[in-house]
Amino acid sequence: MKSLQARLGRIPPLWWQVGLLALAVLLPLPMSDYYRSVLWRTALYAILGLSLNIIVGYAGLFQLGHAAFYALGAYTSALLNLYLDVPLILTWPASVLVAAFFGYLISRPIIHLRGDYLCVVTIAFGEVVRLALVNNIFGITGGANGLSGIDRPVLFGLVLRTPLQHYYLVLFFLVLTLFAVRRLENSRLGRAWVCIREDETAAEAMGIDTVRAKLLAFVVGSAWAGLAGALYVARVPVVSPDLARFIESVVMFCIVVLGGTGSIPGVFVGTLGMVTLPELLRFLQTWRDAWMGVAMVVMMIARPEGLWPSRRVRMEIRGEEEEEAGFPTGVEEDPPDPSSDNSGEPDFSGEVYQLYDEETYLITLLEEGPRGLPSEGDPSGKDAV
């Protein structure tokens, strides 16, 4: 059976884009305001997901404090409007810049950390931001109650009030984000990010400034989360430290992972699963979260690469297992390449060569003294003279 993903792939991309855009524009028209608000929320989280996808999906940096930048953007917008009477629209660039600045500030000293260590620092940063806001930092953030009384945005003389107007506003920025992200994906910078995710040492040896590229990913992703925060304030003229709650960061992270890390359609699938669905299932009340948890556990076991994974990430996670065990991913597979069949020759790609790794060798050397390595019966025959 061919999967949906494979079947959808046949339709030319232009029709796809036009069709989806038309759907996104027309969908809320027959709906009630409640469902329009749900759509607004979905689009907003899609922007957040896409911005986090740059950090987590492309550059492979674990960022579990994304909501902090969302909150920073929201508070920047609110504070500028409340204290300096800046029209809301003009605060948006400031939100982007402030989030970018903090993104740089926080990531610069920790960018060389890998995986879990980076993750812990970003969690800590998220909490720092939330606590700073709760504790009414500089006496301007309104403490745990947050800020209220923020103006409505005015666009060409039109005051944006209704959920529908706000939905279109967010949709506009979503399309903009999509455009930018898709171009980033197929660019020199995007390729550099993938190289870093695949093998950082090799990327560095090929002349890619890994620190710079990773910083860029972090800063761009954070900046865009700041914009999402500003858009939130435009619709909900009340901000509170709840925006920076850890669970918000987790939801954003799950959006990226659930749909498929590094995959743009995956972000939308993830948003539907993590934001829209729970909202629509409100009638289940407390059972809702429990089922969400169960569903996620099941999914991570059955389909760890996500619901709509990017081709590359699927391979990274499934690896050879997919080819050998014929794991039913449902996606049409290319016919096996006859030239990749080197069954007649010994396989040197795995552990054998790891033995000669510098560090492994040194460990062996320290434990067993010099020449601790197996040179007799060396399967590679490298010492044959």
Next chain:
Amino acid sequence: MALLELRDLTKQFGGLTAVDHVTFDVHEGEILGLIGPNGAGKTTIFNLITGIYAPTEGEIFFDGKRIAHPPLGARKFITPVWWVQWLPVRSVREQWDQLRTLRPHEITEMGIARTFQTIRLFKNMTVLENVMAGVHHRTRAGLWGAIFRPPFQRREEAFIVSEAERWIRFMGLEAYRDELAKNLPYGHQRRLEIARALAANPRLLILDEPAAGLNEAETLELMDVIRQIRNSGITVLLIEHDMKVVMGICERIVVLDYGKKIAEGTPEEVQRNPRVIQAYLGEEEV
């Protein structure tokens, strides 16, 4: 003047001296072999040259410029003042450049490209994309270039692809252009790694056991390729265990044992050197 000069290079890991006061030169346009028993410190030397490790003692000069030196025990000391590199005072910047050690990508930019002992391709990228990564440091488009795609970015992309294709053709991998790197047979993966390194436009190519795991025919092809690379003006420094390769293509050989240089010379000289025979070739017939 030698293209690459190693001066009293020493690297210690804790109490273990992996490389011990090694001094040798790589001359422009030659193929130099670096041999020695397992654990003699060959790969450590490569990692020192390419900036993955910083030496404990000694220096490395590439084309007259110092590319590696001991980090003056100074990371803790200089990190808080990293911003001085941006001061508009030339002498300060020069001082900074003296203090800090070069990072691997900067060394690649200067013209040293390498391959790895354990093949390190970008496995889930295509052959073309892998080689395109080598062109990265010769191009400039960044974030804005990627999003707005001005004419210079389009020209650059075209350049990246054409340059990558040139090296794919050079290594005879045209048929696999859009194949994923991990699906290539082992021998072709080795070739792809060399193609990727060549795309970085190096003056010095460093090959870490390029013939490891190759069969007879592939090894002969590889020797041919290495000669071609040298003839196109690129200096080659290689580690190799396969004596047929080493004796066949290297003009000079440096022999290491326990981190120390024990011999240097033409293949014939090295083969006759009693210390080499004792340390390395003695156990088996040559």
